[in-house]
Amino acid sequence: MRLAELSRRSGVSVASIKYYIREGLLPPGRLVAATQAEYDEQHLRRLRLIRALIGVRGLSVGATREVLGALSEHPEDVHRVLGLALGAIRLRDEPPPDSAGQAEVDALVAEMGWQVHRDAPARADLAGTLAPLLRLGALPDWRALLPYAELAERTAVLDLDRLDGAEDPLELAERAVLLTVLLEPALLALRRMAQEHESARRYAGATPARPGADADTGADTDADGTGVPSAR
Amino acid sequence: MRLAELSRRSGVSVASIKYYIREGLLPPGRLVAATQAEYDEQHLRRLRLIRALIGVRGLSVGATREVLGALSEHPEDVHRVLGLALGAIRLRDEPPPDSAGQAEVDALVAEMGWQVHRDAPARADLAGTLAPLLRLGALPDWRALLPYAELAERTAVLDLDRLDGAEDPLELAERAVLLTVLLEPALLALRRMAQEHESARRYAGATPARPGADADTGADTDADGTGVPSAR
Numbered sequence: 001m002r003l004a005e006l007s008r009r010s011g012v013s014v015a016s017i018k019y020y021i022r023e024g025l026l027p028p029g030r031l032v033a034a035t036q037a038e039y040d041e042q043h044l045r046r047l048r049l050i051r052a053l054i055g056v057r058g059l060s061v062g063a064t065r066e067v068l069g070a071l072s073e074h075p076e077d078v079h080r081v082l083g084l085a086l087g088a089i090r091l092r093d094e095p096p097p098d099s100a101g102q103a104e105v106d107a108l109v110a111e112m113g114w115q116v117h118r119d120a121p122a123r124a125d126l127a128g129t130l131a132p133l134l135r136l137g138a139l140p141d142w143r144a145l146l147p148y149a150e151l152a153e154r155t156a157v158l159d160l161d162r163l164d165g166a167e168d169p170l171e172l173a174e175r176a177v178l179l180t181v182l183l184e185p186a187l188l189a190l191r192r193m194a195q196e197h198e199s200a201r202r203y204a205g206a207t208p209a210r211p212g213a214d215a216d217t218g219a220d221t222d223a224d225g226t227g228v229p230s231a232r
Numbered sequence: 233m234r235l236a237e238l239s240r241r242s243g244v245s246v247a248s249i250k251y252y253i254r255e256g257l258l259p260p261g262r263l264v265a266a267t268q269a270e271y272d273e274q275h276l277r278r279l280r281l282i283r284a285l286i287g288v289r290g291l292s293v294g295a296t297r298e299v300l301g302a303l304s305e306h307p308e309d310v311h312r313v314l315g316l317a318l319g320a321i322r323l324r325d326e327p328p329p330d331s332a333g334q335a336e337v338d339a340l341v342a343e344m345g346w347q348v349h350r351d352a353p354a355r356a357d358l359a360g361t362l363a364p365l366l367r368l369g370a371l372p373d374w375r376a377l378l379p380y381a382e383l384a385e386r387t388a389v390l391d392l393d394r395l396d397g398a399e400d401p402l403e404l405a406e407r408a409v410l411l412t413v414l415l416e417p418a419l420l421a422l423r424r425m426a427q428e429h430e431s432a433r434r435y436a437g438a439t440p441a442r443p444g445a446d447a448d449t450g451a452d453t454d455a456d457g458t459g460v461p462s463a464r
Contacts, residue, residue, distance in 0.1 A: 056368075079435040088428040114429040115436070122424035129418040136288075138410035139394075147390050148415070149422050151383050156426035158379050160434060162371075178370035180427065183380070186361040187423070188416050190381050192354035194388035195412065196320040197346040202392060203310040204347070 003029070006039045010047040017047065023061050025050050025068060045170040049085075052177040057087070067173075075169040082163075085173035086180050088120045101127030104142035112149050155187070235261070238271045242279040249279065255293050257282050257300060277402040281317075284409040289319070299405075307401040314395075317405035318412050320352045333359030336374035344381050387419070 007014045020026040026046055029037030046068070053064045067084050074080055083089040105127045109116050116123060133139045162179055166172035239246045252258040258278055261269030278300070285296045299316050306312050315321040337359045341348050348355060365371045394411055398404035 052368075077435075079431050082431045082435070083428065086424065086427060088424070088431075109425070112429075114425060115432040116425045116428050120425065120428060122421040122428070126418055126421035126425070129414065129421065133410075133414050133418065136284075136410050136414070138407065138414050144394070145418065145422070148387065148419060149426070151387050151390070152419065152422035152426040153430070155380065155383050155423050156430040158383070159423075159427055160430045162376070175370065178365075178368050180424065182361065182365050182368070182370050184420050184423075186358055186365065186377065187380060187384065187419070189354040189358035189361065190377070190384035191387050191391075191416075191419070192318065192320070192412070193341065193346060193348045193352065193358070194381070194384040195318060195391055196315065196348050196352060196354070197344075198385070198388040198392045199311045199314045199320075200347040203314070 001039050001044075003037065003039065006043060006047065010044055010051065012047055012051055020047070020050055023065065025061065025065055042170075045168065045174070049170050049174040049177075052174045053085075056181045057177050071169060071173060078169075078172065081169045081173050082176050083117070085176045088117055088122070101130040104130055108142055108145055108149060111143075111146060112153070159183075233271050233276075235269065235271065238275060238279065242276055242283065244279055244283055252279070252282055255297065257293065257297055274402075277400065277406070281402050281406040281409075284406045285317075288413050289409050303401060303405060310401075310404065313401045313405050314408050315349070317408045320349060320354070333362040336362055340374055340377055340381060343375075343378060344385070391415075 001009070003014055003017065006012075007017060010017075012020075017026065021028050026043060029039045029043065032038050049068070050064060053059045053067060054061065059067065070084050070089075071081060080089070102123070105123050108126075109123070130142060130145075134141070139145065159179055163172060163175055166175055233241070235246055235249065238244075239249060242249075244252075249258065253260050258275060261271045261275065264270050281300070282296060285291045285299060286293065291299065302316050302321075303313060312321070334355070337355050340358075341355070362374060362377075366373070371377065391411055395404060395407055398407055
């Protein structure tokens with residue numbers, strides 16, 4: 001295909017494609033005339049992965065080049081491809097993990113029987129969020145996270161099921177990045193909606209009768225949508 | 233208690249406490265001398281909630297004043313207190329929800345049988361994240377979210393269980409904000425770690441034998457921690 005079609009099918013602008021070729025992220029097309037190059041499906045897959053790593057996961061061009069290089073070393077190793085795409089394998093230019101909260105995370109990983117690389121950034125992310133959770137009293141101790149970890153395990157099974165059937169490592173890596181990163185805000189929104197539903201289920205019927213002006217403070221889906229505090 | 237003790241026990245600086253009193257978020261203390269005021273446990277609880285709403289949920293002083301005012305109207309209505317603290321009930325100065333993706337969210341809420349207010353910001357959040365998920369092919373359709381919604385429901389049950397036993401509405405609201413907002417990055421980190429474990433379980437043993445230099449690309453917890461791409 002020509003450059004214009006590659007741009008259309010990948011959703012990446014012609015200028016960006018040329019930039020990625022100059023930066024060595026994408027191999028140049030096959031020259032068919034002095035000023036014309038042809039691109040194939042492999043270019044398209046690689047370009048989609050580049051867009052996912054830079055545009056969705058937020059990697060720098062340098063880090064993306066490193067992931068693409070590492071991916072090409074053992075493309076048959078699905079676990080390694082996923083680790084590189086999702087950031088379970090730390091790149092050289094990422095900061096070392098903070099050590100506060102690390103002992104609690106180690107204990108949780110051991111209790112769950114999880115195989116998680118010692119350097120995985122998610123370990124440091126969890127360690128860093130545990131400190132304020134414990135200090136401000138939102139959780140009594142790290143063991144309170146165990147039921148949440150069990151639900152995370154089921155979520156990960158859903159995720160990996162969705163990645164099943166990717167045709168090549170570039171496609172697998174792209175789908176892994178999109179599914180993991182783009183789904184994050186959706187999962188948080190689902191939790192907030194489910195909290196509201198669970199709160200309604202437990203408490204909305206149990207309160208004393210209130211004046212009509214407050215009838216839409218409940219969580220009924222057919223509320224008139226005027227917004228509750230607007231009655232103030 | 234004196235101002236200094238209120239500051240120490242709440243973790244809020246004396247200057248901030250005085251600012252909150254001037255802004256009408258916190259009632260002034262009871263004057264016991266011309267230049268000395270006394271504060272009680274109710275001040276402490278209210279101050280902790282203010283810190284959670286401003287410092288953790290990121291509300292403005294104006295929005296916090298509105299939540300505190302609305303909370304005091306029906307403090308016995310637990311569902312309403314939770315809705316105000318968590319943002320299920322939209323405040324006047326928040327933007328109206330975007331309508332793209334709204335139909336899919338409506339369908340999902342109906343399918344789950346959830347009671348979620350039509351104006352809940354989480355609906356708009358989900359609608360906004362669904363568009364790129366579908367457009368980039370990370371999910372085939374909104375129904376692919378249903379198993380995730382079921383896990384979100386179980387997560388919300390854990391959340392509400394943790395809030396059980398709060399002694400008064402201010403404490404309940406504070407704990408709800410801390411648990412919901414602070415736990416978000418922890419839940420995302422747990423998902424990433426669980427993905428790595430699930431990937432190891434499915435794929436790490438199934439790949440062909442690799443040279444010794446790559447032995448730590450697996451997810452074994454006792455890896456030497458040198459980081460994989462450093463071998464490049």
